[in-house]
Amino acid sequence: MPAAAKDNTVNDRFNERTTRTGGRIGIVDIGSNTVRMVVYDAPARLPVPIFNERVSCQLGKGIGKSGKLNPDGVKLAFKTLGRFTALAKQMPVEKFKMVATAAVRDASDGPEFAKEVQRRFGFPVEVLSGEEEARLGAMGILGGVKDADGLFGDLGGGSLDLVLLENGQFKKSATVPLGHLRLAEDSGGSMSAAQKIADKAFAEIDWLRDAAGHDFYAVGGACRSLARIYVEQTNYPLHVLDYLTIPYKPAFDLTKLIAGQSPASLERMASVARRRADTLPFASMAINRLLEITKAKSLVFSGFGLREGLFFEQLPANLRSGDPLVSVCEGFAQRGGRFAVHGEEIYNWMIPVLADLDEGDHRLVLSAALLSDIGWTEHPDYRALHSFLRVLRLAIAGITHRERIMLAIATFVRYNGRRRQPEVQAVRSLLSEDDLQNAEVIGLALRLAHVLSGGVPDVLPKSALTLTSNRLTMKLEGGAKDLSGEGVQRIFEDLAEQLGVKGDIA
Numbered sequence: 001m002p003a004a005a006k007d008n009t010v011n012d013r014f015n016e017r018t019t020r021t022g023g024r025i026g027i028v029d030i031g032s033n034t035v036r037m038v039v040y041d042a043p044a045r046l047p048v049p050i051f052n053e054r055v056s057c058q059l060g061k062g063i064g065k066s067g068k069l070n071p072d073g074v075k076l077a078f079k080t081l082g083r084f085t086a087l088a089k090q091m092p093v094e095k096f097k098m099v100a101t102a103a104v105r106d107a108s109d110g111p112e113f114a115k116e117v118q119r120r121f122g123f124p125v126e127v128l129s130g131e132e133e134a135r136l137g138a139m140g141i142l143g144g145v146k147d148a149d150g151l152f153g154d155l156g157g158g159s160l161d162l163v164l165l166e167n168g169q170f171k172k173s174a175t176v177p178l179g180h181l182r183l184a185e186d187s188g189g190s191m192s193a194a195q196k197i198a199d200k201a202f203a204e205i206d207w208l209r210d211a212a213g214h215d216f217y218a219v220g221g222a223c224r225s226l227a228r229i230y231v232e233q234t235n236y237p238l239h240v241l242d243y244l245t246i247p248y249k250p251a252f253d254l255t256k257l258i259a260g261q262s263p264a265s266l267e268r269m270a271s272v273a274r275r276r277a278d279t280l281p282f283a284s285m286a287i288n289r290l291l292e293i294t295k296a297k298s299l300v301f302s303g304f305g306l307r308e309g310l311f312f313e314q315l316p317a318n319l320r321s322g323d324p325l326v327s328v329c330e331g332f333a334q335r336g337g338r339f340a341v342h343g344e345e346i347y348n349w350m351i352p353v354l355a356d357l358d359e360g361d362h363r364l365v366l367s368a369a370l371l372s373d374i375g376w377t378e379h380p381d382y383r384a385l386h387s388f389l390r391v392l393r394l395a396i397a398g399i400t401h402r403e404r405i406m407l408a409i410a411t412f413v414r415y416n417g418r419r420r421q422p423e424v425q426a427v428r429s430l431l432s433e434d435d436l437q438n439a440e441v442i443g444l445a446l447r448l449a450h451v452l453s454g455g456v457p458d459v460l461p462k463s464a465l466t467l468t469s470n471r472l473t474m475k476l477e478g479g480a481k482d483l484s485g486e487g488v489q490r491i492f493e494d495l496a497e498q499l500g501v502k503g504d505i506a
Contacts, residue, residue, distance in 0.1 A: 026093035032060030032103035033157030037084040060103035060158040102158030130175025134161035136309035144397035150214030157181040176201040180283035216296035219305035222283035228271035242303035251299035255288035304397040329370035343370030349460040350445040384417030413443025
């Protein structure tokens with residue numbers, strides 16, 4: 001018998017020892033296709049993985065016919081879980097949770113498997129119900145998009161979890177055995193048979209059409225493969241899958257096209273992993289049928305799902321309620337800023353020049369202010385470009401591509417970047433002229449704030465920006481008058497010119 005099985009207190013001792021590390025959360029997701037462990041650095045509002053590894057065990061392979069877990073998959077899963085639990089102890093993590101989904105839930109030998117995992121490794125496995133799996137997945141979405149409205153769909157190997165969301169609130173949910181592995185096997189590899197199976201399952205969900213005309217938030221490895229195909233085939237300039245949004249018609253056409261491709265054809269695509277090629281057409285067909293039924297406004301790909309839902313559930317309420325974008329930017333500012341000047345101070349100082357900005361975009365201005373010192377450690381010759389790329393690829397979900405690009409361009413301009421930079425030109429086309437104008441105004445205002453204050457706190461409140469229809473005024477009070485110089489004057493004039501007005505420093 002393994003040593004862990006002799007010691008009933010192993011989990012208690014493990015948690016007691018790891019409490020001293022200050023907040024890592026480890027989650028093992030035992031799925032129908034893969035077994036994955038993710039370790040997040042916490043406490044923080046943003047689930048940033050410091051470790052992320054998966055193994056394709058295919059526990060659910062053949063379950064539709066045999067009713068049992070794939071024996072080869074079970075062996076590989078035990079080996080994988082042995083590695084994961086050993087790593088978790090060595091890292092160590094403060095909170096450690098193992099969950100299992102459709103394959104273990106549906107298999108007749110699923111309970112035995114879960115008990116054996118605990119016997120071998122000393123940690124319990126929570127076998128999630130379909131309803132609980134759907135709820136946690138949707139909670140992951142809401143962690144990034146607090147007011148998500150429409151249909152959430154998490155497509156795994158064994159099941160498809162669906163949740164109706166209304167302005168950030170859970171409404172109804174369903175779990176159907178339409179995972180890409182399960183659907184391919186139950187249909188005998190026939191796409192026409194698979195479509196009949198899918199249509200029958202969807203017809204039994206009486207609330208599905210309530211999502212009509214709203215967004216469809218898609219989660220899961222197969223969905224990410226579809227997103228990569230779209231990026232590759234359309235030469236989409238931003239290779240960030242999270243919150244990639246495709247309008248209904250191109251999304252419908254894409255999923256219909258992939259559903260009709262052979263595995264050999266898909267393998268020739270650089271964006272498709274070989275292990276996905278056999279079942280991706282079935283996943284694509286299921287998504288296509290949902291698009292057809294709901295006439296979704298857009299197909300939105302999300303990087304947050306079940307594991308992130310579990311992460312958010314373990315956070316204190318005050319962290320869960322925060323804005324994910326602002327929270328991650330605050331984290332960057334705390335870890336990487338040079339001076340004590342706070343982003344809120346910069347935000348309050350510069351917001352008068354952005355009075356026409358939509359209310360929802362004020363969080364962008366605050367986030368840009370928090371990130372405005374992100375490039376100080378870079379070589380001056382590369383500071384603008386490296387900061388632009390870093391912000392563009394921020395590890396955060398729930399931020400739209402428009403918002404990413406606006407933040408990145410604002411940071412680029414803050415560091416005096418040149419507009420003709422190819423990397424910047426490539427994504428500018430995804431912004432409207434108004435968005436581009438606002439991003440450049442934000443960037444110039446940030447540059448002015450840092451040059452004027454030198455990054456020193458409590459300097460900016462001694463000055464004030466005022467914008468009227470034809471004039472930008474910067475009023476300096478007391479000792480702040482001594483801080484005006486040639487550099488300040490030049491940037492102030494650039495900001496006034498960008499705003500299309502005259503400028504005065506008083």
